[in-house]
Amino acid sequence: MSHLIEEVRKNQPLIHNITNQVVMNFTANGLYAIGASPVMANAKEEVGEMAALANALVLNIGTLTDMQVDAMIVAGKAANQAGTPVVFDPVGVGATTFRTQSAQRILEQVKVTCIRGNAGEIASLAGLSATVRGVDGAGDVDMETLAAQAHQKLGVSLVITGAQDILIHRGEKVILSNGHPLLTKVTGAGCLLSSVLAAFLAVTDDVLQAMTDAVSYYGIAAENAANEQQLPGSFQVSFIDQLYNLKSEEINRKIRMIRGA
Numbered sequence: 001m002s003h004l005i006e007e008v009r010k011n012q013p014l015i016h017n018i019t020n021q022v023v024m025n026f027t028a029n030g031l032y033a034i035g036a037s038p039v040m041a042n043a044k045e046e047v048g049e050m051a052a053l054a055n056a057l058v059l060n061i062g063t064l065t066d067m068q069v070d071a072m073i074v075a076g077k078a079a080n081q082a083g084t085p086v087v088f089d090p091v092g093v094g095a096t097t098f099r100t101q102s103a104q105r106i107l108e109q110v111k112v113t114c115i116r117g118n119a120g121e122i123a124s125l126a127g128l129s130a131t132v133r134g135v136d137g138a139g140d141v142d143m144e145t146l147a148a149q150a151h152q153k154l155g156v157s158l159v160i161t162g163a164q165d166i167l168i169h170r171g172e173k174v175i176l177s178n179g180h181p182l183l184t185k186v187t188g189a190g191c192l193l194s195s196v197l198a199a200f201l202a203v204t205d206d207v208l209q210a211m212t213d214a215v216s217y218y219g220i221a222a223e224n225a226a227n228e229q230q231l232p233g234s235f236q237v238s239f240i241d242q243l244y245n246l247k248s249e250e251i252n253r254k255i256r257m258i259r260g261a
């Protein structure tokens, strides 16, 4: 079975990230590890040009400011015009009014290809009841119901992450259960996944395949890292190494797809 990681490595897609200040370095290193080419650019004076040049765009509101939201809209519109995929990561949406209003503003003005968030964020974005604590996910949400309702409400493809990941695109659902709890002890594990997803979207028009291949690749790399290292700091380093090293044949063996499309 062919895997899109080979296309990422071959094409080295340029991924333009407008992301939060916590995860910039980790995101750039993770993108290099999978074979993509990262660039971070935030100024509204240049983001339109950069997004038009890039093969995918990531908008992440983790440490947003008014100026950065304006820049995201400029970049998003340029990407839309160029037909470039856009991933939106609504970090902590619902935790503050500013985050919620900014996320809504972005979604009103930019056509996003996929939203990647934890269950609490996706529920909040869709106006469904769930509590969001800080930038971490909510607890007891029926993920499948949430996915279906949020997908209908937002009208966008979704990757909802947690112990299990639910991917939904035009009504088709995939459930994956690779990954490791140590990912929740490293900052930016979700943010980097959003950027990795952008790199996979950059090399195909098949959105569901890109989501499936990106999320499974990421989860299996984390499992391999946890086999090597059991403490968070060393795990983070090993995870970057495993993102670099993972082979297609190993993915076919280790993928845990609970339900496919």
Ligand SMILES: Nc1ncnc2c1ncn2[C@@H]1O[C@H](COP(=O)(O)OP(=O)(O)OP(=O)(O)O)[C@@H](O)[C@H]1O
Binding pocket: 091, 117, 118, 119, 135, 136, 137, 161, 162, 163, 164, 165, 178, 179, 180, 181, 183, 184, 186, 187, 188, 189, 190, 191, 192, 193, 218, 219
């Ligand atoms: N309990 C868990 N067991 C296995 N994998 C997990 C678990 N929780 C999260 N993951 C994995 O961690 C990655 C990030 O997902 P998560 O839902 O933690 O994102 P997030 O809340 O947006 O993270 P952050 O805000 O820290 O960037 C995904 O690949 C997901 O599958």
Ligand SMILES: Cc1ncsc1CCO
Binding pocket: 020, 022, 023, 062, 063, 091, 135, 187, 188, 190, 191
């Ligand atoms: C910890 C943190 N705070 C704002 S963004 C961020 C990175 C993880 O989402």
Ligand SMILES: [Mg+2]
Binding pocket: 091, 092, 117, 118, 135, 190, 191
């Ligand atoms: Mg997150």
